[in-house]
Amino acid sequence: MGFEVHVVVTLPAPPNEATMYAIDHQFESATHAAGSKIVNIEEHVSMSDEADALAFVRSLVLDALPPRSTITTITATSD
Secondary structure (H helix, E strand, O other), X not given: OOEEEEEEEEOOOOOOHHHHHHHHHHOOEEEOOOOOOEEEEEXXXXXXXXXXXXXXXXXXXXXXXXXXXXXXXXXEEEO
């Protein structure tokens, strides 16, 4: 049992190729539209509690992002 956690992040500026490369290689999936400051991140975690899964992924995302980035939304879907 686990959760697929979906995170929408707003960066202070559109990410460059190096930033997206680093984020994409840290998480299951990281995508953004060209020129956009919005990045969509997906990460699967094997935890039994949704609140713990959200808190864990939130901490990973905040550690991986450039300064002044904000998490716009974070949701989890049970699998």
